[in-house]
Amino acid sequence: MTSPATDPMTATVGRLRAVGCVFAEDEARLLLSAARTPDELVAMTSRRVAGEPLEVILGWAEFCGLRVAVEPGVFVPRQRTAYLVEQAVALTRPGAVVVDLCCGTGAIGAAIAARVPGVELYAADIEPAAVRCARRNLEPLGGRTFAGDLYDALPGELRGRVDVLLVNAPYVPTDEIAMLPPEARDHEPLVALEGGPDGVGVHRRVAEDASRWLAPGGHLLIETGEQQATLTAAAVSDHGLRPRVVTSEELYCTVVIGTLPAQVAPGLDDAGP
Known part of the structure; x- marks a missing residue:
């Protein structure tokens, strides 16, 4: 015994x-x-x-019912982000063009693809380790992953075609990085954590060009902090999208959803035929 x-x-x-x-x-x-x-x-x-993240030690994380590969030096998917997935699924039709920007492991894109049939899935990240990890997770699902800074990474053919743009960009203010748990602060890339002085620096860059990439009626979904939500929504509104803020108290997650107004077809107006 x-x-x-x-x-x-x-x-x-x-x-x-x-x-x-x-x-x-x-x-x-x-x-x-x-x-x-x-x-x-x-x-x-x-x-x-x-202090090493458990998910890195195991080599995987459970996320939205999936086992997602996780490699050292990559942002570990948080369980609260399941709320972003829930909101996105409600807006994603079968066959939609979906982009997971700042994708990390690609967990968000993988979760959408697992729930909505036939999506045309793309993902991008600036971190080489994240791109490598995301390819492991997304290629079996038919997804394509690219390396680069935000929209610079995406194929030009996607401009004006994206139905759902998913963004879990960093939103921790610079002065609060030191207060993060060591497993995040010491083992995840700073570029995946730090959102600038007020936490919304990357969100503003995403919002600035979103309307050029979204299809008419398309949606931008950004996970943000409770303290940053007003600023994130303002950035979305400033660049032509209609924002709304949704929050899950259970998962402690806030998401700003910006919708690009559908364009009126040439020769038509609200008066009808």
Whole structure:
């Protein structure tokens, strides 16, 4: 019989609790299921104790019912972002052109593709590690991933064709980066976290050119912070989109949805035929 002192589960939970892991039992179960040998379990637990994200250690994250590959140096998908996916699915028709901008692992795009049949899926990120990871997750779904800064990464043929533009860009104000948990601050790229002095710098850049890429009646969805929502909505409105702000108290997530007005066909007006 294994004594409590040598039981792998007990020992792993004890090490995780000692450094303040809130869900020590759940994390320990995942580490035990992933480790192939006792030595590997000890090594993986040591990485977690040192502050490395659990998802990076495992090599995957659960997101919207999917197992999404996660590599070192890539932003780990947050569970709150499931609310962005929920809002996007409600606006996405089968066969729609969908772009996951600032895609990280590509988890958002993958979740949309899993729920809406036949979408034409594109993703882009400025971080090479993110692009590599997103390709792993999206190519099996028929998605295409590109490297570059925001819209510069996208094929020109998408201009004016995007039905749903999904953006989980950074929105942490510069002065608040130091207050992030070490697993984010020390293990995720700063470009995926920092949103400038007020947290909305990248959102403004996204909003500025969104109308050039959206199809008439298309939608831009940006995850933002509760404190940044008014500023994000203003940026969207300033560039010709009709904004609305939706919030999930359960997931603690706020999303700004900007809609490009549908264009009136040439020769027609509100008076009718």
